[in-house]
Amino acid sequence: MIRLQQISLLRGNKSLFEQADVTLNPGERIGLIGSNGTGKSTLFAMLRQELHPDQGNIDIPASWQMASVAQETPALDRPAIDYALDGDTRLRGLEARLAELESREHDEQTGLAMAEVHAALADADAYTARSRAEQLLTGLGFRPEQFILPVASFSGGWRMRLNLAQALMCRSDLLLLDEPTNHLDLDAIIWLEDWLRRYPGTLIIISHDRDFLDGIVNVIVHIDDKKLRRYSGNYSGFERQRAAQIVLAQAMIEKQTRQRAHLQSFIDRFKAKATKARQAQSRMKALARMEEIAPLRAAAEFTFEFREPASAPNPMLVLDSVDCGYPVEDGLPKRIVGGIDFSLQIGQRIGLLGENGAGKSTLIKTLVGDLAPLNGKILSGKGLSIGYFAQHQIEMLRHEESPLWHLSRIAPDVREQDLRNFLGSFNFPGTMVTSPVGPFSGGEKARLALAMIVWQRPNLLLLDEPTNHLDLETREALTEALAQFEGTLLVVSHDRHLLRATTDQFLIVSHGQLRPFDGDLDDYKQWLLETKAAAAAPSASAAAKADNGVAFVSKVDQKEQRRKDAEERQRLSGLRKPIENRIRKLEDQMDKTGKLKADIDRQLEDSEIYSDANKEKLKALLLDQAKLTKELEQLEGDWLEQQEALEAIV
Numbered sequence: 302m303i304r305l306q307q308i309s310l311l312r313g314n315k316s317l318f319e320q321a322d323v324t325l326n327p328g329e330r331i332g333l334i335g336s337n338g339t340g341k342s343t344l345f346a347m348l349r350q351e352l353h354p355d356q357g358n359i360d361i362p363a364s365w366q367m368a369s370v371a372q373e374t375p376a377l378d379r380p381a382i383d384y385a386l387d388g389d390t391r392l393r394g395l396e397a398r399l400a401e402l403e404s405r406e407h408d409e410q411t412g413l414a415m416a417e418v419h420a421a422l423a424d425a426d427a428y429t430a431r432s433r434a435e436q437l438l439t440g441l442g443f444r445p446e447q448f449i450l451p452v453a454s455f456s457g458g459w460r461m462r463l464n465l466a467q468a469l470m471c472r473s474d475l476l477l478l479d480e481p482t483n484h485l486d487l488d489a490i491i492w493l494e495d496w497l498r499r500y501p502g503t504l505i506i507i508s509h510d511r512d513f514l515d516g517i518v519n520v521i522v523h524i525d526d527k528k529l530r531r532y533s534g535n536y537s538g539f540e541r542q543r544a545a546q547i548v549l550a551q552a553m554i555e556k557q558t559r560q561r562a563h564l565q566s567f568i569d570r571f572k573a574k575a576t577k578a579r580q581a582q583s584r585m586k587a588l589a590r591m592e593e594i595a596p597l598r599a600a601a602e603f604t605f606e607f608r609e610p611a612s613a614p615n616p617m618l619v620l621d622s623v624d625c626g627y628p629v630e631d632g633l634p635k636r637i638v639g640g641i642d643f644s645l646q647i648g649q650r651i652g653l654l655g656e657n658g659a660g661k662s663t664l665i666k667t668l669v670g671d672l673a674p675l676n677g678k679i680l681s682g683k684g685l686s687i688g689y690f691a692q693h694q695i696e697m698l699r700h701e702e703s704p705l706w707h708l709s710r711i712a713p714d715v716r717e718q719d720l721r722n723f724l725g726s727f728n729f730p731g732t733m734v735t736s737p738v739g740p741f742s743g744g745e746k747a748r749l750a751l752a753m754i755v756w757q758r759p760n761l762l763l764l765d766e767p768t769n770h771l772d773l774e775t776r777e778a779l780t781e782a783l784a785q786f787e788g789t790l791l792v793v794s795h796d797r798h799l800l801r802a803t804t805d806q807f808l809i810v811s812h813g814q815l816r817p818f819d820g821d822l823d824d825y826k827q828w829l830l831e832t833k834a835a836a837a838a839p840s841a842s843a844a845a846k847a848d849n850g851v852a853f854v855s856k857v858d859q860k861e862q863r864r865k866d867a868e869e870r871q872r873l874s875g876l877r878k879p880i881e882n883r884i885r886k887l888e889d890q891m892d893k894t895g896k897l898k899a900d901i902d903r904q905l906e907d908s909e910i911y912s913d914a915n916k917e918k919l920k921a922l923l924l925d926q927a928k929l930t931k932e933l934e935q936l937e938g939d940w941l942e943q944q945e946a947l948e949a950i951v
Contacts, residue, residue: 302326303348303475303503305529308357310343316527317343318354323522323529327474330497330504332514332536335524337744337772341507344524345369345477348505361475366390368473370481374460376453381443384452384463385434388470392425425472437466440492441485442657458484469496476500479507483769486657487795488829495830509773511536512797603728603778605751607786610760614682615647617761617789618668623677625660625667634675637663641677641815645761650790652800654818654825655810656832661793664810665691665765668791688759690767695746700739704729704749707738711753727752743770751779760788768796797822821878880947887940894936898929 303325310318317340325331333341346352347359349369361367368388377384387393399418405411426433438448441462447455452463461484468476478497482490494516497504505522508514514521514536521532521539532539620643626636637660645651655661666672668679669689698707708720724734727748738746747770754762762783768776776796783790783803794800800822807825809818818825901922904910910919 304360306358308354308359310354312343319527320357321527321529323531325503327503329520330518331506331520331522332518333505333507333522334773336774337742339524341524342479345479345507348477365474366472367475367477368468368471369477370468370479371464374452374464378451378453380449381438381452381463382431382434382448385438385466385470386430388467389430389472391472392427392430395422395425395427434466434470437469440489440496441466442489474502476502476504480509481506482508482510482513482795485795487654488656490795491826491829509771509776510796511773603774604781605726605755605778606782607755608758610686610788611758612684612686613647613760614684617645617647617682617685619644619680621678621680623667623679624675625663625672626675627672636675637813638810638815639813643815645789645791647789650804650806652804652807653791653793653810654807656829659810661810662765664815665763665793669763685761686757686759688754688757688762690750690754691765692769694750698738698746698749701737703735703737705734707749708753708756712756723756724752744772744775747771748775762786762788762790764792764794766794767792768794768799876950877947880943884940884943884947887936887943891933891936891940894929894933898926898933901926901929
């Protein structure tokens with residue numbers, strides 16, 4: 302197991318950890334969370350022994366093999382597949398040993414040593430290693446023809462995927478992943494989630510993707526107030542436990558405040574009276590011994606909202622036989638998505654799905670005007686105002702200029718104080734508003750780009766992976782703002798929580814076409830898995846077809862069975878969805894009713910409510926309590942009925 306005992310660490314003038322403790326058990330999948338700057342990556346550096354705590358001990362079993370994702374990738378001529386294989390250090394060590402033995406003059410001793418190495422290679426699954434590496438690269442979005450390309454030919458984001466493949470290739474006991482989804486799209490994330498669920502070692506993940514954490518981890522370690530606090534369960538479980546702790550801590554503080562006031566009142570009344578002096582002294586000592594309970598605070602919430610659009614054209618955009626792509630490749634236009642006949646209507650909230658490289662970003666760039674359509678026409682509604690957010694928008698920020706300078710460029714006639722106030726609402730306070738953006742974190746730059754979009758009051762939002770580099774708090778703020786946005790929304794995102802909360806229909810880009818996707822994100826996950834399984838399945842050989850047709854018929858039967866299984870899954874999904882929606886609504890109602898009842902229960906605990914002066918208020922509270930109790934019982938009964946109905950669907 303891993304033990305961190307009384308860890309303290311000072312970085313510069315900032316204290317990150319003070320006497321922090323936590324124990325992690327073998328085989329646990331741990332989500333490491335905390336606000337930006339609290340020390341998550343620093344903790345990883347201590348686990349890797351790149352940093353050492355100022356005080357305390359970190360104990361990791363000496364025999365454990367540790368793997369993590371390299372943050373830098375040199376521009377190597379080495380093929381991608383070989384670079385991924387380098388992650389299996391044991392395999393590479395055995396291969397090097399075998400090569401060294403083969404270079405020697407052969408004798409009996411060398412022959413025995415070579416036999417031992419061959420046996421060790423078999424134990425290390427050396428003969429399936431290349432196949433395993435190909436599966437990793439395929440899952441992370443690489444095409445077979447890219448396996449042999451040199452590492453130097455890939456962009457920065459794709460090199461990070463290669464580093465991830467290398468870490469996954471390592472036969473590790475402890476795997477450290479720091480924001481592994483940042484450079485992945487949704488299909489790669491779904492594949493990685495499935496892979497990590499089957500990982501047999503101890504896993505620690507830093508991630509701001511709540512759905513990703515919910516699907517993998519069974520322990521949360523929260524960096525809070527320079528301590529490490531352990532919670533059982535996934536991220537949603539942590540949120541519930543954390544909320545309950547805050548409520549309980551507040552109740553304890555209120556109780557202690559009443560006790561202190563009571564003791565102080567006795568002391569003030571009787572400390573001067575000889576007959577009560579001893580009792581007063583006793584209470585003074587009790588008051589001094591009473592350790593003040595520190596409030597357990599939730600993280601300061603960051604919220605914002607999109608301003609109401611100035612106009613609302615309908616339709617927003619009309620695409621007439623549009624082909625999207627790039628103007629010239631080898632003298633010919635390169636079409637990515639074609640034959641699009643589609644109109645964006647006011648109020649639509651669309652999630653754009655599709656495998657990596659299918660053309661989602663190409664379509665978005667065509668809609669915003671960064672790419673001209675290769676064929677067809679795009680007609681814009683009168684008064685159309687597009688808010689466009691993509692990674693390159695962040696890269697276009699002037700590093701030497703400040704947030705105030707960037708905003709004043711698009712609002713030259715607005716008072717500086719008004720611009721300062723607006724930027725302050727996006728967490729750019731004080732001198733930060735006039736500081737160069739170059740040293741800002743990726744999340745701070747993304748927040749500035751969002752602020753500039755919000756200022757312009759768009760009626761159509763086109764968002765291409767808007768949550769990259771955003772922490773959990775800012776992602777939640779963006780999700781809430783988009784859910785309340787009054788215009789039209791088209792979003793590409795690997796954040797499933799954001800997609801579920803902000804969109805109500807999906808389009809899919811697949812095989813060069815844009816079409817509606819009839820299903821939810823769970824259906825899309827199943828579609829992806831089946832698509833990849835079909836692509837990986839070997840085609841029937843001619844010999845199998847000739848073998849009395851037996852193997853051929855078997856393949857046909859399997860294909861037919863898969864089709865029937867898919868139809869059955871769709872049928873069951875159609876039966877389950879309305880029940881699941883009803884259950885979610887009932888749970889929301891139960892939560893709201895429970896909170897109202899809890900508030901009344903707290904008021905009834907106050908002795909003042911039973912005074913003659915509050916007789917009418919007491920009567921009203923008791924009536925409301927009885928009503929809410931009955932409502933809660935009815936809701937719980939309905940919830941149980943729906944759960945039974947859901948379980949009956951098989």
